[in-house]
Amino acid sequence: MTVVLYGATGYTGQLVTEELVARAVPFVLGGRREQALRALSASRGNGAEIRIASVDDPASMRALMDGCDVVINCAGPFSLAGETVVAAAVDTATHYIDSTGEQPYMQAVFERHGPAAERAGVALVPAMAFDYVPGDCIARLAAAELEPLRELRLYYAVSGFGATRGTLRSSLEMLKGGDIVYEDGDWAPAPSYVAPERFEFPAPLGLKSVSKYPSGEIVTVPRHTQTRKVTARITSETFVPSPRLAGAMPYMTPVISAALRTPLRGVLHRAINRLPEGPELEQRRSAAFTVVAVAHAGDGRTRQGVVRGSDVYGFTSVSLVRAAELMSAPGYSAKGALGPAAAFDPAAFLDLLAGHGVSWELESLGAAASPAAF
Ligand SMILES: NC(=O)c1ccc[n+]([C@@H]2O[C@H](COP(=O)([O-])OP(=O)(O)OC[C@H]3O[C@@H](n4cnc5c(N)ncnc54)[C@H](OP(=O)(O)O)[C@@H]3O)[C@@H](O)[C@H]2O)c1
Numbered sequence: 001m002t003v004v005l006y007g008a009t010g011y012t013g014q015l016v017t018e019e020l021v022a023r024a025v026p027f028v029l030g031g032r033r034e035q036a037l038r039a040l041s042a043s044r045g046n047g048a049e050i051r052i053a054s055v056d057d058p059a060s061m062r063a064l065m066d067g068c069d070v071v072i073n074c075a076g077p078f079s080l081a082g083e084t085v086v087a088a089a090v091d092t093a094t095h096y097i098d099s100t101g102e103q104p105y106m107q108a109v110f111e112r113h114g115p116a117a118e119r120a121g122v123a124l125v126p127a128m129a130f131d132y133v134p135g136d137c138i139a140r141l142a143a144a145e146l147e148p149l150r151e152l153r154l155y156y157a158v159s160g161f162g163a164t165r166g167t168l169r170s171s172l173e174m175l176k177g178g179d180i181v182y183e184d185g186d187w188a189p190a191p192s193y194v195a196p197e198r199f200e201f202p203a204p205l206g207l208k209s210v211s212k213y214p215s216g217e218i219v220t221v222p223r224h225t226q227t228r229k230v231t232a233r234i235t236s237e238t239f240v241p242s243p244r245l246a247g248a249m250p251y252m253t254p255v256i257s258a259a260l261r262t263p264l265r266g267v268l269h270r271a272i273n274r275l276p277e278g279p280e281l282e283q284r285r286s287a288a289f290t291v292v293a294v295a296h297a298g299d300g301r302t303r304q305g306v307v308r309g310s311d312v313y314g315f316t317s318v319s320l321v322r323a324a325e326l327m328s329a330p331g332y333s334a335k336g337a338l339g340p341a342a343a344f345d346p347a348a349f350l351d352l353l354a355g356h357g358v359s360w361e362l363e364s365l366g367a368a369a370s371p372a373a374f
Pocket of ligand 1: 006007008009010011012013031032033036054055074075076077078080081099100101129130131132164165166167168170171277278312313316
């Protein structure tokens with residue numbers, strides 16, 4: 001079993017490198033900068049082999065994967081750098097997982113590369129990170145035995161996660177727009193404005209203002225679960241800590257999206273480059289997340305699933321390495337583009353993360369609960 005990690009020199013790539021060493025997984029470090037890869041191999045990578053590959057050179061990307069069972073891709077923004085890596089994975093029959101949170105990129109992986117991956121007998125699993133392993137897995141578990149669903153609703157409460165520069169760059173790409181919704185059994189362009197809502201999260205969080213979230217479950221859930229609609233919301237205070245401004249978040253999103261198609265985008269990218277690389281360990285551990293999936297059956301039955309945890313970036317590195325281990329084990333037979341819950345047993349995968357402080361539960365709610373309007 002050999003795993004190749006591309007984008008190894010970034011904040012997330014370095015955490016994944018440490019996790020590969022901790023799990024004693026044989027691996028190769030890949031990226032575009034030789035000096036940085038050599039330094040990483042010596043400092044944190046246990047002297048692992050390094051390979052240079054560029055997203056502008058498909059042959060170098062195929063050579064990167066030579067002799068490897070799985071590629072873990074942490075080179076983002078993925079909408080700018082991802083597709084050459086996916087195409088090389090299909091061409092070389094290498095299983096592919098990544099740390100993307102970018103919904104349009106995920107849809108591109110499914111639509112443009114999924115059929116070829118199926119023919120090649122390899123699995124492509126984008127978003128095998130904090131985005132969107134908890135949400136996709138708990139959505140699948142909440143829906144079980146209630147299908148076909150009228151709607152599957154996801155609610156994220158995330159606090160104190162201290163975004164890395166890479167996450168901020170990818171968020172800018174997402175905020176430009178191009179996101180989709182899943183309604184009436186099909187995908188369609190998302191409206192830029194969504195009316196404000198509140199949702200009662202399980203204690204101790206309680207009632208929170210929630211905003212539109214262009215999450216990846218909108219891409220993955222309809223492909224493994226029978227539902228007419230998938231909706232995702234996130235606590236407004238995740239992005240805007242002031243309660244008064246948080247209430248205004250739904251109105252601000254279209255304005256931000258329009259502004260990001262102007263020179264302001266370049267200004268913001270330069271500002272991000274001056275920020276620290278990402279959160280220190282202590283700050284990472286103070287992050288907290290609760291992801292709720294509410295499955296509404298056509299006959300009125302409702303079931304809610306909840307996943308809780310902390311340390312979003314630590315979660316990501318553990319999830320990617322556990323997934324790579326499972327994919328390279330004898331007997332792994334999934335193929336094509338898949339969501340996390342289709343690529344792996346969702347309950348067993350969440351249980352694998354228990355050692356990293358992840359817990360989950362399901363409860364039947366009986367009659368349908370609707371989000372509260374302002
Ligand atoms: N959603 C989640 O749960 C989650 C969690 C963690 C990370 N992520 C995502 O993962 C990505 C990486 O995050 P990060 O914090 O590690 O970012 P980062 O510290 O900025 O690292 C980015 C990595 O990507 C590489 N890269 C960027 N553009 C490239 C290109 N055109 N060609 C080749 N390599 C390229 C960089 O290489 P150089 O070092 O050579 O510049 C670096 O290795 C981001 O998209 C982030 O949003 C998502």
